[in-house]
Amino acid sequence: MVTATIDALPSEILLYILEYLHDISTNNDFISAFAVCHRWQQLGYPVLWTNVVLTNQNIKTFARSVAEADESICRLVRSLSIQLDPIPPKTPWDGGGGLPLFWGEILPPQGEPLWLSTFLKDMGAEWQTVSRGFWELSKNMKSKLSRVKTCSYQMELEPPIILQKQRHFTNPPQIPASLLGEFLRALPSSCTNLEFDTCAIDSVDEGNEHLCSTIRGIIPRLHHLRLRLKHICPNLIDPSYHFPDSGSYITTKFAAPYLKTMTINLRPLPWYGPILSEHRVHTQTILPHYSTHWSVERDEIKNLALRDLMVKSLVTANKEKALPSIQKLQVINMTGRLKHDYPQDGDESMVLVRDDILANTTTRIPLRMLYFTNRRTFRSGVIYALYADSKDPAPIFGELSALEQKAERETWTTDSHKSRFPSSFESPSFTKHKRFGGNHLDIAAEVAGFAHRHLNVDVSVSALEFFPLELVRRQWRIAQRLETTVCEGLSVSSSEA
Template identity: 25%
Template sequence: MDSPIAKLGPEILLEIFEWLSRDRSATLVPSVLCCRKWQSLVTPVLYSDVVLTNNNIAKFAGNSPGHEVRSLTIRLDPILVDPSNPSEAKQIVESRLKVLILLGLRIPRMRPKALSISIDFATPLTASREVSSILDHLPTCCTSLEVHVSDVRHGGVIPGFTADPRTDVHLCDTIRTILPQLQHLRLHLPRLCSAIFSSGQPSQNAPRQVVRTPMLKTCIIDFSMRPPGPSSYSGAWAIPCNEDTTQILPIPPASQLPSALPPVVPVLKDFARVNSANIERFWIIDVESRDPSCPNSWAAWVRRDFMTNTSFPIPATNIGGFRLDGWLARVPSPISPNKTQDWLATPSILQSLAEGSTWVGTTSGAILPITMIREHQDILKARTRESFQKQTRISCMLWRNEDETGEKLLPKGPGKLMQQWNLSETTPNGWTRDAYHGSPMVRIPYDEV
């Protein structure tokens, strides 16, 4: 006699397998091996949104049977570097670089519609050559691309080793060649230049040749290398491609390095104008550090919208101490950008909100354009102030002062495209406060006003 589950139709079984794919503690591999009927149903689900990490990338690249996938997420996190034995870390990184080359050769057979690459290696080793190789093999069916390469000032240092200049590839040139096939692009690179969007330098006889991208709908370029914060090493920005910091150890704070954004602004404006017919969202995420000379100033992401020539500050800070989900950001409303809402989550989730949730992370680890999220997929979400406080009982002086005065104290947009924002908290009329960070508002007596 057939078991009850054997009587289920393929539609119901497929629904069950899709629900199982949402659970990180569950595995679909035994289901593939159960029987031929299940194998035909489970395989498309198992290889739908593939996530490769430090733990499984080598096995996948070596044994991949060449199944087609809907999306491919590659996330290689930092490894620990033992100062007494740095050669071990170097060997691990070099082995992963070889795996990336092998994976690039197999990507054409996988035919992903979306590719997300996030790599964080220790200085002086980079993965620019390997990432470039993957992009060179990108099939034309891949129309969504995210590239997130670590900041050389962030991924740690392997002492005693120097980088081989032959392994350093200019990613801007590589990305430019595949721009025309893309619908969604998200970049987070430590070095950037105008070569991504144009070829050649403008002159009196030869104007700049801006790339035309008839398919492109959304383009997010994040110049912030770290979440905004009070430290001089927080809120760092991308630097120009011709700026060499790899030989400077320790790497200086961001305030001592040039930002890559000002030199490329003319090209970004030209690119937005030339492709305005099809681009729906072209945002640059800039970063402004907290002014240590102002006791109640904030650091912020700054969303610079090159389609509307406006900018919006997104103040952010950590109010949760050691809680990873205790970061606060005041984000413009997607419906009414001149209104704001407070959200609390990890820095990466808040950064996605700063980018308008154009790309989002799922609970399974996949990074996808929001347009590719399926009904059964759960995305990583931030919490409102009410939800956060109900669970943690954590507050901050900003909220207390705003509740006391009845006014919002942080700046909000819109402003001019390249506006440098004053991120200090305002003091309403009739109120005063002491000149130290986090001081409470005190009402001025009426006879002293």
């Protein structure tokens, strides 16, 4: 019997082995395999660099590597997934999210713009480092990462429940809009898939950056777009609206000839309640007849007006053939709580609303908050129950961000190494270097196992008692009684998710 060493394997088989090794190991462990021989290093670099995931821990190092690395290495990058967490693990009492990174100050590096130094001076040292790493990456991205096809920027914000209960907590670590604008303008022309989710904690700084206008300039080349900003307005689509505070006016005709999927998410941060005043929908622009004094009701009307105007703009753009390639076009929002139906705990009931422009329908998906004591299992110490199907009383469990993906019909998905891609995305480089694992988190099984591990629910009922069939039916009846007219020209019906 003739035996062969691994050196005798064809490159295709060795590459397959290295891909498998990368899928089951950390990057540090995978890099150690490069020391075996030059051939392993030569085949391993494309596997390592094709799909890059950046977090608080490695964004500064990666930005420095991009600045110093040979251009031939940087050109290997095809997808860039940036997932920043402003509330990282910090204390043992919550097992997940700690206190926000506010305190401390470090000296700014040479060449840093004054607006960035001013903005970061009151932030914590770690968040300053993260933000500066993001800025350094933006400086070199267009010239060095010239073949990036997919870019995902996400703020991962699942705050611990102790912060969610603090309704006055309105100043989490933020990132300046000017810095986000620099990043967007630095995206190479090869980037045709964009997910840009600031989790509504981007902040206006001393500049006049209007991210809606910046993103509008990128849309003509995009194939897939998922978007959530703190300051969002119909200027993204419709030139008849303007942004009064910034003096921004858009007069160019909107066109997105290649866009296949577009998801605009208007949901605010969870601890602010279902409606967020910081969404900059100006009463003098869209509700001139309404009182400008502060009230929750006024803010809810503003939020609903934003949804209506955004949907109307998308309907108009579609009718005018500005989206000839579009296959999925939707707006996600959250409506007020159903207080009158559940007075004992109705304060935690809400409804996710999905407006499907192409199908001409609105889907309302009831959502309820559950409190669990086990914060090691869930990042925030709290999970939600999503009633995704009116015919099925069984809810789907998960943290809000995960369930939101269900409401969005998972237009973007995550692979085993946390790289983000459009669900319909296919390319030779992607299928060669990444095979999707199951991205559907089976949290229901985890919840079902609570009883076996003797974990208690904070509320005074068991998990089985919490979801009676009649409760689900009542939840849907209330949701269906909400307003059904989205805007002129869009007839709406309630349908299952």
